[in-house]
Amino acid sequence: MRILSYNILAGGYDLIAKGTRRTQQLIKIISSVQPDIVGLVEATNPRMTEKPTVLEEIAETLGMQLINTKSELLAYPEYPNYPIALLTHLPIVYTKIHAHPSLLARPLLEVCMKDADDQPLTVFLTHLSAAFNDGWAGKHIRQREVQEILHIMAPLRAEHTPHLLMGDFNTLSPGDPFKASFLLRYILELDAKYAAGQLADGHPHFDVVVPSRLRFLKPLLQMVSKSTVLSSIFDAAAHLYAPRGSIHPLQKLYVDCFRRLHPYEWGFTCPAAAPAGRIDYIFACPVLADRLTSCYVVTEGEGMPADHASDHLPVAAEFLHRAPAPPLRTR
Numbered sequence: 001m002r003i004l005s006y007n008i009l010a011g012g013y014d015l016i017a018k019g020t021r022r023t024q025q026l027i028k029i030i031s032s033v034q035p036d037i038v039g040l041v042e043a044t045n046p047r048m049t050e051k052p053t054v055l056e057e058i059a060e061t062l063g064m065q066l067i068n069t070k071s072e073l074l075a076y077p078e079y080p081n082y083p084i085a086l087l088t089h090l091p092i093v094y095t096k097i098h099a100h101p102s103l104l105a106r107p108l109l110e111v112c113m114k115d116a117d118d119q120p121l122t123v124f125l126t127h128l129s130a131a132f133n134d135g136w137a138g139k140h141i142r143q144r145e146v147q148e149i150l151h152i153m154a155p156l157r158a159e160h161t162p163h164l165l166m167g168d169f170n171t172l173s174p175g176d177p178f179k180a181s182f183l184l185r186y187i188l189e190l191d192a193k194y195a196a197g198q199l200a201d202g203h204p205h206f207d208v209v210v211p212s213r214l215r216f217l218k219p220l221l222q223m224v225s226k227s228t229v230l231s232s233i234f235d236a237a238a239h240l241y242a243p244r245g246s247i248h249p250l251q252k253l254y255v256d257c258f259r260r261l262h263p264y265e266w267g268f269t270c271p272a273a274a275p276a277g278r279i280d281y282i283f284a285c286p287v288l289a290d291r292l293t294s295c296y297v298v299t300e301g302e303g304m305p306a307d308h309a310s311d312h313l314p315v316a317a318e319f320l321h322r323a324p325a326p327p328l329r330t331r
Contacts, residue, residue: 001115001321003123004035004298005166005282006314007270011045011082012054019048023057025309031062032301033316036089037113038062039125041168041312043085044070059087067095069109084125084167086111093120103148105129105141110152117321121288122156122163124149128246130170139243142171146246150253157253157285165254166282168312173247173256176278177266180238181224181231183276188225247281255289257282257317258297267297269315272307282317291320 006029014020030038043055052060059066064087084106090113098108109125128145131138149165156163172178224230250256258267258281268275284292295317299306306313 001121001319002033002035002037003164003166003282003317003319004030004033004038004314005041005125005168005280005316006030006038007041007127007168007280007310007312008054009042009310009312011042011048012058013045013048015045015047021054021057022309023054023061025304026054027058027061028304029298029301029306029309029314030058033298033314035087035316037123038064038087039109039123039166040085040087041125041127042082044068044083046070046082055085062087064089065092067092067109067111069097069107082127083107084109084127086123086125088113090114090116090121098152100148104145108149108152115321119321120161122161124153124163124165126165126167126169128167128169128171139171139245142169142243142246143249146249150249160285160287162285162288164282164284164288165250166315168280169246170279171246172242172244172277172279173259173281174244174251176244176259178239178242179235179268179276180242181234181276182274183271184221184231184234185225186271186274186276188222242277250283254283254285255292257284257289257292257295258315260289260292261295269297269313271311272309272313273311275313280312280315282315284317284319288319291322292317293320294318 008022008026012022012026014022040055044053055068056066067086069083069085086109088111093112093114096110098104098110106127106129110122111125112120112122115121126145126149129138129141131141153163153165224234258278266275267278269278269280270276282295295315298314298316301309
């Protein structure tokens with residue numbers, strides 16, 4: 001059973017290029033994994049109303065069922081744009097949308113399916129707040145969201161029901177490396193090439209990443225981005241400063257699939273054109289984690305680099321349908 005978690009950026013439209021569709025690029029990346037379940041973040045774009053949407057084109061081409069949260073969220077104007085969605089080949093048992101505007105900056109999608117052995121598997125899909133320019137305040141927002149998500153998933157933990165949580169968490173994991181200089185160079189290049197309004201589509205850009213009180217340092221940051229020595233110092237400082245506490249509560253109860261199998265690899269997922277950190281995850285409950293066979297970051301599909309499709313690299317994981325049988329005891 002293969003799972004894919006993917007932020008497809010602005011519903012799969014290139015807003016800089018006047019709404020050009022990235023349907024074929026996204027299909028190449030997704031189909032290269034041959035997934036049974038795909039969790040899509042930034043799955044729809046409310047500014048693009050022409051039918052079929054990119055999301056619908058992807059679902060039809062891949063022959064997968066589509067669970068789209070967009071229509072259900074019309075009753076919640078508090079929520080920002082770009083709802084999440086899920087695609088699957090598996091039979092669906094039920095779908096729930098957990099909308100708590102006071103606790104979750106975006107709703108949590110819960111979908112229960114039957115796997116190939118007719119056993120239940122529940123997937124939760126999330127997109128935590130970015131709020132990077134809020135500094136440590138953004139960390140507290142994400143911590144609040146994680147606590148609410150853990151509360152929602154508590155009944156499944158109590159029942160030892162196989163389930164996982166995936167999506168864009170917009171935060172680093174404790175102990176993970178962070179190449180802030182890569183991100184700095186990337187956003188400065190975008191800032192020089194485009195107006196901020198053109199980048200208001202999910203792309204990380206200067207005003208979104210850098211707190212307002214520090215933007216006067218832009219000339220200095222430009223110098224840092226051009227110097228190998230200064231970039232190394234910048235990376236060391238950013239490693240200590242970057243908020244990471246949101247992932248810690250998850251690590252106590254769930255298994256970080258990528259880190260379980262790759263304890264020393266970077267596994268960077270964003271930005272796709274200059275990967276600087278790992279912010280996209282698949283977390284499995286212990287029951288499901290015992291069946292984990294692979295987890296990796298997808299960097300290309302059918303020979304096409306993944307940065308041609310989105311500003312995130314997707315994460316894929318594969319699980320056995322059943323837990324492996326214990327070895328035979330010998331006398």
